[in-house]
């Protein structure tokens with residue numbers, strides 16, 4: 001590879017990571033197995049400069065390796081726009097393979113003008129087993145078209161190249177998964193632990209073109225589940241600066257306890273913050289329940305946060321249209337955006353909730369000192385959140401341009417989201433499993449951390465109503481932290 005090309009490839013690898021075309025977590029693949037890494041190159045259509053770079057690299061590769069054929073054909077759907085650019089810029093006629101034959105007219109599976117015996121070069125985005133390339137090859141071959149080569153953007157190195165070669169097709173890749181991992185490591189975006197964990201997965205999970213494991217393997221153990229990664233490691237994967245800060249604070253201070261300081265007098269909140277401060281990573285307020293709110297209170301609370309090294313979260317649960325949210329966040333009596341490091345928001349009104357919050361910041365969110373936790377689930381019995389809502393909320397938290405503002409999700413279970421760079425904040429925690437009289441359901445510290453993958457547990461009345469708040473906070477901190485270290489060791 002030429003030095004200039006290597007630089008371009010590295011820059012592109014970092015860009016793919018930045019735009020979430022390349023992510024870490026616990027993902028179910030098309031072939032039915034789980035994976036710690038996932039490529040979603042569908043997003044690149046939203047980044048014309050990335051499309052241009054990727055298609056330039058494909059064209060250079062075709063020219064340098066004399067791969068030109070009479071036609072090009074992209075594997076549907078993600079590679080179609082890439083194949084179109086290559087076709088237009090290289091003046092190579094394109095063929096389009098339909099996934100299903102039309103039910104009317106010609107009923108053709110292959111669109112375009114061709115003759116039996118014509119050659120065709122396949123273009124594909126990501127290859128795991130190679131089965132998608134082979135589906136396209138099969139349909140083209142049925143028309144008498146000759147295929148000898150395929151150019152792919154990413155080879156996940158799980159057996160795809162060998163599988164397609166068995167059908168007479170040489171696979172050429174711009175990127176291998178190993179190259180991408182090493183580039184992220186070199187750039188300080190991920191840790192060596194992550195690279196080694198993915199390398200182990202790739203070595204273990206080699207598959208045939210039907211997605212069956214090669215060798216004796218029966219199931220995939222994904223060490224890369226977010227609950228198996230340390231907070232330090234996850235800080236490196238975070239897209240939001242506030243989650244990095246919070247993960248690092250938790251690791252340094254050895255606490256995953258958030259205090260819900262739900263009381264109605266300012267001096268009571270300040271007393272709780274001072275007593276519990278040494279044991280918490282986060283203090284959560286409901287600022288609108290304070291009967292004697294004043295600006296001095298905010299200054300005093302901020303001073304305590306600084307002294308004891310914890311962050312402040314206003315649990316406002318914003319839920320309105322963007323414009324109203326921006327005003328509720330920045331204006332009124334509480335001017336939340338001026339002091340709360342973090343806030344919570346429902347996803348009821350869609351992505352605009354994040355844009356509304358960003359608009360409430362004087363710099364539009366540029367300085368990255370603020371973030372939001374989106375609600376994916378609630379602890380209240382009979383709440384109306386269903387699986388579709390939960391899934392859609394996780395998408396808002398993990399996809400799109402505003403993910404840099406999302407620090408995590410407020411949720412109860414491990415399946416709410418997979419991305420390890422987000423923090424799971426779980427309320428409804430008490431030493432004794434119980435309920436209150438108004439629908440709150442409690443689980444124990446051990447249960448929420450070990451079984452339900454909570455990263456931070458929110459404790460309110462369990463501490464606020466204890467005889468000694470500091471002793472209670474120390475006890476919750478110890479039990480929650482022990483549960484986290486057990487979870488890592490398990």
Ligand SMILES: O=c1ccn([C@@H]2O[C@H](COP(=O)(O)O)[C@@H](O)[C@H]2O)c(=O)[nH]1
Nearest residue numbers: 260377378379427428440458459460461
């Ligand atoms: O689903 C949710 C979301 C937020 N909360 C908040 O957490 C605390 C819990 O207080 P406890 O006294 O420990 O019950 C409270 O501020 C809620 O508003 C939640 O409980 N459930």
